[in-house]
Amino acid sequence: VEASIPEPQREAWKRFQAKPFETKDDFEKEVVRHVETTLARSMFNCDETAAYAAASLAFRDRLITEWNKTQQRQTFADTKRVYYLSLEFLMGRALDNAMLNVGLKDVAKDGLGDLGFRIEDIIEQEHDAALGNGGLGRLAACFLDSLASLSYPAWGYGLRYRYGIFKQEIVDGYQVEVPDYWLDFNPWEFPRHDIAVDIQFYGNIRKYQDDTGKTVVVWEGGEIVKATAYDVPIPGFDTPATNNLRLWSSKAASGEFDFQKFNNGDYESSVADQQRAETISAVLYPNDSLDRGKELRLKQQYFWVAASLYDIVRRFKKTKRAWGEFPDQVAIQLNDTHPTLAVVELQRILIDLEGLEWDEAWNIVTKTFGYTNHTVLPEALEKWSVPLFQNLLPRHLSIIYDINQTFLQSVERKNPGDRDLLQRVSIIEESQPKMVRMAYLAIVGSHKVNGVAELHSDLIKTTIFKDFVNIFGPDKFTNVTNGITPRRWLHQANPRLSALIASKLGGLAFLKDLTLLNDLEKFADDKDFKKDWAEIKHANKVRLAKHIKTTTGVTVNPSALFDIQVKRIHEYKRQQMNIFGVIHRYLTIKAMGAEERKKLAPRVSIFGGKAAPGYWMAKTIVHLVNSVGAVVNNDKDVGDLLKVIFLEDYNVSKAEIIVPASDISEHISTAGTEASGTSNMKFVLNGGLIIGTCDGANIEITREIGAENIFLFGNLSEDVEDLRHAHTYGNRDMDADLAKVFEAIKGNMFGDANSFSALVGAVENHGDYYLVSDDFHSYITTQDMVDEAYRDQDEWVSKTIISVARMGFFTSDRCINEYAESIWNIEPLVPETEGQSGLER
Numbered sequence: 001v002e003a004s005i006p007e008p009q010r011e012a013w014k015r016f017q018a019k020p021f022e023t024k025d026d027f028e029k030e031v032v033r034h035v036e037t038t039l040a041r042s043m044f045n046c047d048e049t050a051a052y053a054a055a056s057l058a059f060r061d062r063l064i065t066e067w068n069k070t071q072q073r074q075t076f077a078d079t080k081r082v083y084y085l086s087l088e089f090l091m092g093r094a095l096d097n098a099m100l101n102v103g104l105k106d107v108a109k110d111g112l113g114d115l116g117f118r119i120e121d122i123i124e125q126e127h128d129a130a131l132g133n134g135g136l137g138r139l140a141a142c143f144l145d146s147l148a149s150l151s152y153p154a155w156g157y158g159l160r161y162r163y164g165i166f167k168q169e170i171v172d173g174y175q176v177e178v179p180d181y182w183l184d185f186n187p188w189e190f191p192r193h194d195i196a197v198d199i200q201f202y203g204n205i206r207k208y209q210d211d212t213g214k215t216v217v218v219w220e221g222g223e224i225v226k227a228t229a230y231d232v233p234i235p236g237f238d239t240p241a242t243n244n245l246r247l248w249s250s251k252a253a254s255g256e257f258d259f260q261k262f263n264n265g266d267y268e269s270s271v272a273d274q275q276r277a278e279t280i281s282a283v284l285y286p287n288d289s290l291d292r293g294k295e296l297r298l299k300q301q302y303f304w305v306a307a308s309l310y311d312i313v314r315r316f317k318k319t320k321r322a323w324g325e326f327p328d329q330v331a332i333q334l335n336d337t338h339p340t341l342a343v344v345e346l347q348r349i350l351i352d353l354e355g356l357e358w359d360e361a362w363n364i365v366t367k368t369f370g371y372t373n374h375t376v377l378p379e380a381l382e383k384w385s386v387p388l389f390q391n392l393l394p395r396h397l398s399i400i401y402d403i404n405q406t407f408l409q410s411v412e413r414k415n416p417g418d419r420d421l422l423q424r425v426s427i428i429e430e431s432q433p434k435m436v437r438m439a440y441l442a443i444v445g446s447h448k449v450n451g452v453a454e455l456h457s458d459l460i461k462t463t464i465f466k467d468f469v470n471i472f473g474p475d476k477f478t479n480v481t482n483g484i485t486p487r488r489w490l491h492q493a494n495p496r497l498s499a500l501i502a503s504k505l506g507g508l509a510f511l512k513d514l515t516l517l518n519d520l521e522k523f524a525d526d527k528d529f530k531k532d533w534a535e536i537k538h539a540n541k542v543r544l545a546k547h548i549k550t551t552t553g554v555t556v557n558p559s560a561l562f563d564i565q566v567k568r569i570h571e572y573k574r575q576q577m578n579i580f581g582v583i584h585r586y587l588t589i590k591a592m593g594a595e596e597r598k599k600l601a602p603r604v605s606i607f608g609g610k611a612a613p614g615y616w617m618a619k620t621i622v623h624l625v626n627s628v629g630a631v632v633n634n635d636k637d638v639g640d641l642l643k644v645i646f647l648e649d650y651n652v653s654k655a656e657i658i659v660p661a662s663d664i665s666e667h668i669s670t671a672g673t674e675a676s677g678t679s680n681m682k683f684v685l686n687g688g689l690i691i692g693t694c695d696g697a698n699i700e701i702t703r704e705i706g707a708e709n710i711f712l713f714g715n716l717s718e719d720v721e722d723l724r725h726a727h728t729y730g731n732r733d734m735d736a737d738l739a740k741v742f743e744a745i746k747g748n749m750f751g752d753a754n755s756f757s758a759l760v761g762a763v764e765n766h767g768d769y770y771l772v773s774d775d776f777h778s779y780i781t782t783q784d785m786v787d788e789a790y791r792d793q794d795e796w797v798s799k800t801i802i803s804v805a806r807m808g809f810f811t812s813d814r815c816i817n818e819y820a821e822s823i824w825n826i827e828p829l830v831p832e833t834e835g836q837s838g839l840e841r
């Protein structure tokens with residue numbers, strides 16, 4: 001349908017074009033207008049929720065105006081776009097970010113002040129958009145920020161979950177999950193009821209020969225679910241470029257059919273159809289780095305992928321180009337294997353619906369896709385059972401078989417007679433039942449495969465994808481080390497530190513070229529600067545101490561060393577080793593005399609993170625941390641020397657309070673298991689040091705900031721296999737300190753020992769897969785070195801300044817530029833007014 005206004009009438013449109021506010025007065029006018037019209041309230045009943053709503057609507061209007069212009073500019077310029085497909089976008093709050101990115105937070109602050117509100121209170125009203133589990137989802141959010149800030153033509157595609165990641169409550173020391181219904185008021189999304197796609201499931205395939213003798217395949221029957229688009233504007237920092245995040249929501253395809261059932265008195269089934277459809281986008285699966293293989297999850301994946309591809313193909317078809325030009329207009333990045341069905345769906349569209357030949361279509365497909373791998377953990381690698389696939393997506397399964405056959409034939413040609421190799425690399429695993437190996441499908445269907453840190457990218461090439469490196473050659477495999485957006489993780493989370501840095505570097509330009517931080521190094525010995533720096537860290541600790549007091553009731557001393565480990569709870573991340581170390585510390589304090597105790601450095605051990613609801617070991621770790629806290633925090637002998645805190649419901653907005661308040665943070669995964677880690681980067685960028693293993697991005701952080709500025713410990717990844725082997729086949733002595741920790745637990749020091757026997761048993765009797773006993777000694781002696789170093793505050797502060805100065809590499813802007821150049825082949829489309837907000841001031 002042609003919806004464009006004819007030329008003669010466009011004058012009126014131009015004359016009355018929406019104009020975004022720029023001044024305080026205009027902002028206030030917008031807020032009052034929204035309160036009095038959109039919200040139907042007034043100054044007599046405007047609480048903080050209403051003020052938040054109105055302020056957000058004012059900014060939203062502004063973003064949408066720029067969003068429209070950006071999309072028009074991109075369409076007009078006819079450039080290649082990148083589409084980032086991710087089942088998770090862990091966005092956090094939008095208002096603060098929007099205000100800062102468009103450079104109007106000060107205006108909003110004064111305006112809200114005039115209207116009777118404090119901006120901090122208003123920001124606090126917003127519910128986090130928590131459409132993700134952990135690192136993978138937050139990485140996608142940082143990438144969106146960088147794509148917009150660098151003015152790349154880019155869209156995100158995801159699912160509009162009605163329930164994001166669950167809220168975590170701690171009840172009697174146990175994790176309890178509470179649903180996260182976040183959509184009752186969300187001003188940041190635009191329903192696009194006109195953009196709807198019918199998505200098919202189940203049914204049958206029928207083959208026939210057409211008049212020319214060509215085999216035609218049709219996918220018939222089954223059920224249809226409707227996907228509706230919801231758009232979220234993504235503002236760039238210091239640029240009008242505003243990108244789009246399109247989230248799909250599911251609904252029953254036809255209300256009328258239901259209505260008929262309803263009229264016939266079949267109420268229950270009419271409602272059931274509706275609910276079954278809506279269930280698809282109802283809830284985010286709460287597993288991080290674990291594949292559960294549930295049918296509904298596969299339905300989510302296909303629903304989202306099919307709707308997104310329909311949308312992308314529709315946009316391409318409007319350009320009237322030949323299909324061969326598709327990869328010149330479209331790059332699609334697969335965030336992990338979750339969207340791998342997109343490979344199959346595009347091939348299906350091209351051969352079944354558009355009539356292309358197999359080879360021509362496949363050439364287009366592989367040029368279009370890139371695949372990012374985020375893990376080597378076997379339990380996280382997605383596999384789908386063939387029978388399940390056959391039932392839900394019969395046509396896709398047959399295409400997968402064809403892809404596999406063509407692929408295996410080419411392997412066979414180059415490696416005649418190597419049956420083992422064919423079995424190893426087959427997309428179909430010959431198990432009972434047979435399984436589709438999604439990572440292999442993603443590799444075969446993409447032109448580039450990347451890992452997320454150097455060690456990780458090396459590991460995938462030498463372990464899980466080794467055969468594929470031989471088949472496709474090493475150039476197909478590359479590395480793009482992860483990064484974080486300094487806008488949210490420095491400027492927004494730590495405004496005072498950002499301002500102090502800006503005062504020395506002559507403006508905020510470092511937020512768009514993080515290597516400019518280098519110039520800070522010359523202040524590493526500047527007395528006044530160090531004083532300001534230390535004062536900001538202290539203030540951030542005071543803020544966290546207040547949060548701890550109000551949420552847990554425990555008083556902590558802000559002058560103590562804050563030791564923080566916040567991330568999803570997982571055995572490979574080894575929170576259990578941390579809490580065993582804390583118990584060791586507690587036992588050591590208890591064994592000391594009063595004089596000796598005076599010499600100790602007070603420490604607050606802070607934990608936070610969610611356990612997947614079905615991950616029993618992780619839940620046991622949460623329980624142990626809370627149980628240790630209950631004993632230690634109430635032990636008069638110990639006082640301020642040691643406090644143990646579990647912070648409930650760790651999420652993005654809490655991270656913004658926690659990250660700036662650390663002295664030391666823990667990134668202590670078993671070497672070779674954490675693909676990258678990204679909170680390590682956040683903590684260092686905020687003037688905290690880290691204790692960590694030689695794993696993931698810790699290695700590159702060390703290279704950048706210098707080995708003297710990081711506390712590394714533990715075994716190396718190349719030794720892990722042998723150590724595991726030794727556990728199984730050798731006889732070994734338990735580390736003496738760890739044995740004492742286990743004795744304390746078994747002696748019911750922290751409550752009923754039975755509660756924790758699985759945790760202790762995993763190390764003592766079940767092979768200690770994560771090498772806690774091997775690394776424990778090195779861990780606690782390195783913690784002693786941390787104490788020692790912290791005593792010399794002057795030196796410590798210098799180390800943190802030098803570290804921040806050397807963190808430029810870890811901006812997600814650098815990642816995006818690398819992807820753009822080496823994988824997507826796209827260029828920024830810079831608006832004329834970019835960079836005019838005067839960052840140099």
Ligand code: Z15
Nearest residue numbers: 134135136289374375674675676677
């Ligand atoms: C997830 O958050 C990550 C990997 C996964 O396979 C899944 Cl399913 C979820 C994380 C990695 O564990 C982490 O090391 C990495 O920094 C992050 O992805 C972003 O790449």
